[in-house]
Amino acid sequence: MVMTTKERTELRNELVSQGYAWEYVDEWQPKTTLYLHRARTNPEGDVVKPVGTKISGVPGNPDYVARKARIGMLPYPPSDTCECKWCAGGNVNKDKVTDSGEKVDEMPESATCSECGKVERALTSQAAQMKIRVHLKTHSA
Numbered sequence: 001m002v003m004t005t006k007e008r009t010e011l012r013n014e015l016v017s018q019g020y021a022w023e024y025v026d027e028w029q030p031k032t033t034l035y036l037h038r039a040r041t042n043p044e045g046d047v048v049k050p051v052g053t054k055i056s057g058v059p060g061n062p063d064y065v066a067r068k069a070r071i072g073m074l075p076y077p078p079s080d081t082c083e084c085k086w087c088a089g090g091n092v093n094k095d096k097v098t099d100s101g102e103k104v105d106e107m108p109e110s111a112t113c114s115e116c117g118k119v120e121r122a123l124t125s126q127a128a129q130m131k132i133r134v135h136l137k138t139h140s141a
């Protein structure tokens with residue numbers, strides 16, 4: 001991949017803003033691992049891959065991972081400290097809602113608030129823990 005200095009600088013800025021290391025543009029590996037910060041859904045809106053899904057063997061080309069970052073695939077797992085627009089937006093685990101507005105109860109994992117006993121459910125236990133961590137902030141507010 002041949003890039004001009006300007007292109008390289010722009011790509012570096014974009015990757016760094018998405019949480020990549022400053023050196024990534026120079027030291028990228030042919031294959032890398034990305035994590036979904038936005039659930040992947042099919043055209044019907046069903047979650048195909050939940051938030052936090054680890055995807056390995058992704059081509060590591062800087063321009064490729066920059067494009068992936070724009071659609072919610074980042075090189076680190078989602079967390080409550082993640083500042084990407086999907087995690088920071090609080091829709092990490094968007095509950096599935098039917099046309100009638102009812103939530104579909106197909107969240108197999110749960111976590112319990114140690115302060116008040118509130119239970120949060122999610123597709124993955126990691127996501128449920130994350131919901132509790134977000135909820136815990138309401139106690140310290």
Ligand SMILES: [Zn+2]
Nearest residue numbers: 037082084087
């Ligand atoms: Zn994130």
Ligand SMILES: [Zn+2]
Nearest residue numbers: 113115116118
């Ligand atoms: Zn609580």
